[in-house]
Amino acid sequence: MKGIGVKRAGLLAAAALACGIVVPALAATATAPDDTPWAKGSQWLALRAGYARSNAEGAGDGMIGYGFGYRRFLARKWALGMYVHHDLVGRFGAASEIEVPMTLEMARHFTWKAPLHPYLGLGGGTFYHKHYRTGADRSELQPGGYLTLGADTPIARGRALGLDVRMAVVKQDKNSVDPVFGREKANAIHWSIKLNYAVAY
Secondary structure (H helix, E strand, O other): OHHHHHHHHHHHHHHHHHHHHHHHHHHHHOOOHHHOOOOOOOEEEEEEEEEEEEOOOOOOOOEEEEEEEEEEEEEOOEEEEEEEEEEEEEEEOOEEEEEEEEEEEEEEEOOOOOOOEEEEEEEEEEEEEEEEOOOOOEEEEEEEEEEEEEEEEEEEOOEEEEEEEEEEEEEOOOOOEEOOOEEOOOEEEEEEEEEEEEEEO
16 A cells, blocks of 8 residues: 555656646747737646645644646636646644545636736546555545636746635545544535646647
8 A cells, every 4th residue: 555655656746747847848938829828729737836734524734735737728718727736635643634636627717907817716526535644544536526716927928827726525435434534524625725837838
């Protein structure tokens, strides 16, 4: 089980590193259609990092989270996105509660005259959930949905910096009792707040 966890962490780290190499390379040459990242047909590659936690009863302290994703503008104000995050949503000593959401989302973007462009969206997908080093380690795949809101602002040609906030409702096995985190309820609410760096092309 430990070996599987190490391999999974290695794959996620490799994916994040790949994005870290690709994003700056695209930034040097990419230009969004109509010279704006919010134009129809624009595509974004994004890296995210910040804070994540679970509000479930018995959850540990919130910790760090990171992720990467892709967004395409189907119209000037509507974008479809695909994201993978890796969040440490709770921790007691060495025991950890880890979540890896793999999701699709649709977001409505508001292109104000000001440099700040807020958005509001809905998403959902599969959430890989794991209790690690608790004495009764277990993992599962569960469905979940979320509300996202945030804002982006251009910082250079074809690049944007923003903040993304998520409130996710994740299904849980209510019959599961963990020696560290306790009994799970039918659903848990998980929060995250992350900085978002994006390259448009």
